[in-house]
Every structure is written in structure tokens, then in C-alpha cells.
Amino acid sequence: MEVLSKEEIQFIDAYLKNSDVRFADIRMEMVDHVASEIEVRMSEARSDFYDTFKWYMAENKLSLLKQNRNYLMESEKKLFKQMLRNLYSLQGSLLVIVVLGLVGILFEFMSSKYVLMFPVSICILAMTVYFGLTRKTRVRFSSLERIGFYLIFLPQYIGIALNYFVDGPLGGYSYIFVVLSVLIPVLLLQLGFQNFQFYKNKYQAIS
Amino acid sequence: MSNSKLYKGSLTTIILKLLSENDKMYGYEITQKVKELTNGELKITEGALYPSLHKLEADGLLDVEVAKVDNRMRKYYKLTESGTKETANKLSELENYIKTMQALVNPKFSLE
Numbered sequence: 107m108e109v110l111s112k113e114e115i116q117f118i119d120a121y122l123k124n125s126d127v128r129f130a131d132i133r134m135e136m137v138d139h140v141a142s143e144i145e146v147r148m149s150e151a152r153s154d155f156y157d158t159f160k161w162y163m164a165e166n167k168l169s170l171l172k173q174n175r176n177y178l179m180e181s182e183k184k185l186f187k188q189m190l191r192n193l194y195s196l197q198g199s200l201l202v203i204v205v206l207g208l209v210g211i212l213f214e215f216m217s218s219k220y221v222l223m224f225p226v227s228i229c230i231l232a233m234t235v236y237f238g239l240t241r242k243t244r245v246r247f248s249s250l251e252r253i254g255f256y257l258i259f260l261p262q263y264i265g266i267a268l269n270y271f272v273d274g275p276l277g278g279y280s281y282i283f284v285v286l287s288v289l290i291p292v293l294l295l296q297l298g299f300q301n302f303q304f305y306k307n308k309y310q311a312i313s
Numbered sequence: 314m315s316n317s318k319l320y321k322g323s324l325t326t327i328i329l330k331l332l333s334e335n336d337k338m339y340g341y342e343i344t345q346k347v348k349e350l351t352n353g354e355l356k357i358t359e360g361a362l363y364p365s366l367h368k369l370e371a372d373g374l375l376d377v378e379v380a381k382v383d384n385r386m387r388k389y390y391k392l393t394e395s396g397t398k399e400t401a402n403k404l405s406e407l408e409n410y411i412k413t414m415q416a417l418v419n420p421k422f423s424l425e
Contacts, residue, residue: 111384
């Protein structure tokens, strides 16, 4: 059986990267699949690497790119399920109780201006911690990048939504809004730590 | 996947069953094993296999392990504890399904 050289593997990797398969965790599995199939075809047809590669890609490129999109969707669902699991755990329940209490105290003793600034501060803090944690990662991992995207997006959403509450009195809706706006970045940060640890342990060789 | 859509609903069960018989497997190995066991009748494409594997991983039924093999990284899948339980459930479901289908396709008539 033929075994592809390091350069040939790098060629497949670069080709997929240029075809918009950006994340290392997705590409790594795809490279192995493509390389395994090319090795089998090269052994059977006694053809060279580049001819076999062209032949394979002509047949399968669309399917590979579709697989890339499916993986990203699956990755989002995985994060969402993981977040729900975290929320329904004992730790998650305690977190909800703490946030409910803390926001309740803030509503009692602080002016609306400061109370409404609190979620934005938590978001910025979560974002800073998260990017500090992941800044040394050499390659792009799908889940880590999605979490980063949500953490960047969240303060902007909160900023826009704050406009609806800033002029009115503090009440039920603003309480729910502040609780959720504090809870979500904390849950995202927890998710970030878990996924960072997962990639660090499982993808040690490429991270 | 093969030209028949009948197999599509059983893909998860096929993957779990294969993993229950092997300590760990990688994606390409699964496609080749299925092809071999079914004498080429069932061909699982990567477009069908990997989304199923990733879903099973997301559901906590599979654990992963990455190792360097033949100049590249390879992702192996293996059953978790809940994956082993789910395999037994899925196989039992499949057996019942096959029995039901057999009863429908080849009904045994009785004079009683």
C-alpha cells in the first residue's frame, strides 16, 4: 500500500484550506479521508499522486465542501447543547441563583444607569478573559472561533437593547434583560474554557 | 450511501454497531468496513458518514482521540459508556423493525 509523503499531505491540506475549509479540526479529518482514498486508488491504478488527486477532487470536491458546512452547523448545535447541559447542572443552577440575587441587589441599591452598564462590563470582562486564554492557539478551531464570535457580538446586541431600557424605570423586563445579559457571557466563557481544554487535550499535536 | 434510501435511517446503528465490535475506528476505516461486510452493496459516502459521527460525538455517545499516523493526523472514534448503552437500544429497535417488516412483507396466514 502506498503511503503519501509529508509534502503530499501538506499539498492536500493547503488545497482544502484554499477551498475555504478554514478550521483545523475539520480539515484534519478531511485530509486523512482524502489521503486514505488517494493511497488506495494509487495502489490499485498504479497512478501518481497528482493525477489521482485531480481525479478524486473532480469527483468529490462539492461533497467535501458540503461536509464542511454541515460540520459547522453541527458544531453550533454541539455548543448549544453543551451550554444547556451546563445550565441544567448543579453548578449552572447555582450560577443562575447567584446572578438573580446579584442583579436583584443592584436593582435595589444602584441607579438605573449603573445597573444597565453592568452587563456590558461583564461581557467585556468575559471577552478579555476568553481572548487572553485562546491567544496562544496556533490554529483555528471551529468551536473556539464560534464562541469568540458570540462574545464579540453580544456586547453590541446588549448595547442596542439597552436603548429601550435606559430612559424608563427599572422593572420586570429590565430585570430579566440584565439577568440574561449577565448569564449568557458567563455561560459562553465557561463553554470557552471547556472547549479550550477539550482541544488542548484531544488535539494536542496541532494546537 | 448506497442507491437505496432504506439504509439511511440505519446509519447511526451501523456506526455504533461497528464501534462496539472495535475498540476505535476512523472515518475512512468505517466506510471500508461497511463496504467489505456488505460485499460492496452499501457504500457510505463521507457526506453521510461524518455528519452522523459528529452528531453522535455532540450527543456524548462517542469520544474522540487524535493521533499522528502516516504523516498526518487521524481522528479516532470510540464509544462512551452512554454510547454502549445506546448501541444496545438501537440494535434492539432495529431487530424489532426488521421483524415488523418481515411480518408485513411475508405474512404467515393461519386458520385459527
